Amino acid sequence: MGSCCSVRIRADHSPRRDGLSSRFVSVDGKDTSSRRSSSSMPLTPRNEGEILDSSNLKSFGFNDLRIATRNFRPDSVLGEGGFGCVFKGWIDEHTFKAAKPGTGTVIAVKRLNQEGFQGHKEWLTEINYLGQLYHPNLVKLLGYCLEDEHRLLVYEFMPRGSLENHLFRRTSYFQPLSWNLRMKVALGAAKGLAYLHSPEAKVIYRDFKSSNILLDTNYNAKLSDFGLAKDGPMDGKSHVSTRVMGTYGYAAPEYMATGHLTARSDVYSFGVVLLEMLTGRRVLDKNRPHGEQNLIEWARPYLASKRRVLRVMDARLEGQYSPSGALRAATLAIKCLALEPKHRPTMDDVVKALEQLQEMGSVKTEEAQKHRRARDEDSSSRKMASYPRPSVSPILA
Incomplete structure (x- = not known):
């Protein structure tokens, strides 16, 4: 994941809409771009539980991601932005458990900075969209971690x-x-x-x-x-x-x-x-x-x-x-x-x-x-x- 050093804008000009909305639209016959969904899903998930349940993503344990990134070592950092740092890690491609560096599948782990100006809402927004959208020119979100105060996102490297x-x-x-x-x-x-x-x-x-x-x-x-x-x-x-x-x-x-x-x-x-x-x-x-x-x-x-x-x-x-x-x-x-x-x-x-x-x-x-x-x-x-x-x-x- 690339670094993000630009200055972000945050200024109130008009009221923000309450909640996160998402239209779950299935695209028949297309394997290159779609929203992954099912007809039984709610059309407008508004709370955290509904978003996470409907995301089709893997839920990772914090300890697995800690081991996968070698305890979030500084030399594993791929970039840093408003959300926090992005770390390089390795997981087993079948079990999704932490793997030794240089083996298994390489991943990029974005860890929420608790002091950052981006917060839980942006973390949920990313899951809401990348958990449903698929296209060759969108990065793949593999999963997330929500454990105690820890909030992380796991992407393809x-x-x-x-x-x-x-x-x-x-x-x-x-x-x-x-x-x-x-x-x-x-x-x-x-x-x-x-x-x-x-x-x-x-x-x-x-x-x-x-x-x-x-x-x-x-x-x-x-x-x-x-x-x-x-x-x-x-x-x-x-x-x-x-x-x-x-x-x-x-x-x-x-x-x-x-x-x-x-x-x-x-x-x-x-x-x-x-x-x-x-x-x-x-x-x-x-x-x-x-x-x-x-x-x-x-x-x-x-x-x-x-x-x-x-x-x-x-x-x-x-x-x-x-x-x-x-x-x-x-x-x-x-x-x-x-x-x-x-x-x-x-x-x-x-x-x-x-x-x-x-x-x-x-x-x-x-x-x-x-x-x-x-x-x-x-x-x-x-x-x-x-x-x-x-x-x-x-x-x-």
């Missing part, structure tokens, strides 16, 4: 860590992602959001940012940390009124101003992350020169021109993309960052645009390879014509 680390950490372990990998991650994350916004789920993620996008061995992106997720508007309403919570820089301006939350709020956040991926810069960076500290304000004037957009692209990507590909990705980011929510695309539209961009990139890669092969063959034939190979080696003559 994501060996490549967070997108944030690959974009911004300058260490030998986190290599800069190539253009193709960045577009792959963007597409995977977009598919995860599109599923959340779909009729099967109808969930607003509310905390989309680079530290919450985790990568598996093959750089497949999965969304994590659902503590701030909310059910989307129901009964024909246009938005959900809620407390403003999230992360500065990523939260949509209309949500910050009014507390009105819609799926288009997530689209804005996606545009922020896409811009981070194109530029290699954080959305807010006080270490930058004056005028460049706010990524969106600095980059926006450059994003609509094929010539000017190259001036804001991550220098580490030089030679890996076509100018037209960069412009199409930048144009998509601009659309997602529109100040008026109705002018932003849906996440389904974003997925289609990224798929087309990926197809265009693969075609251009094939064309470039063919051109390179033809050029090399032509060069080789010219060399052979100019310098015919002797029939007998002059060394042996």
Whole structure:
């Protein structure tokens, strides 16, 4: 699990809805995305017991998780956020009991920090959603621990860590992602959001940012940390009124101003992350020169021109993309960052645009390879014509 170092927003703008709600919708014939449920379950579990009983998750004992993480040793820490620390651990894949380090199944264990500003409600919210939702681009929640004052969550381990680390950490372990990998991650994350916004789920993620996008061995992106997720508007309403919570820089301006939350709020956040991926810069960076500290304000004037957009692209990507590909990705980011929510695309539209961009990139890669092969063959034939190979080696003559 990736680290989460961004500043979280907590400000009251409107009353919060009482209780946690969840629509248990079964998706017949789909094994890639669903809500795991049964018709006998209550439609709106409101209390802790109902949420835990309906979650389809393993209940872990605290002692097992303590042993699995080697007593929550500091060198087992994978990341730290508002919820608390995330530890690496090992369990037996059949019994789910603690296993020796290096054996069994690797897990990530998030332990609630009792002094943290995120609390029991967010812990329950994560179980409520990830206990019911399944999609290839959502991280798998394996189980939880509720024992005395201990509250923990157990996830699948994501060996490549967070997108944030690959974009911004300058260490030998986190290599800069190539253009193709960045577009792959963007597409995977977009598919995860599109599923959340779909009729099967109808969930607003509310905390989309680079530290919450985790990568598996093959750089497949999965969304994590659902503590701030909310059910989307129901009964024909246009938005959900809620407390403003999230992360500065990523939260949509209309949500910050009014507390009105819609799926288009997530689209804005996606545009922020896409811009981070194109530029290699954080959305807010006080270490930058004056005028460049706010990524969106600095980059926006450059994003609509094929010539000017190259001036804001991550220098580490030089030679890996076509100018037209960069412009199409930048144009998509601009659309997602529109100040008026109705002018932003849906996440389904974003997925289609990224798929087309990926197809265009693969075609251009094939064309470039063919051109390179033809050029090399032509060069080789010219060399052979100019310098015919002797029939007998002059060394042996």
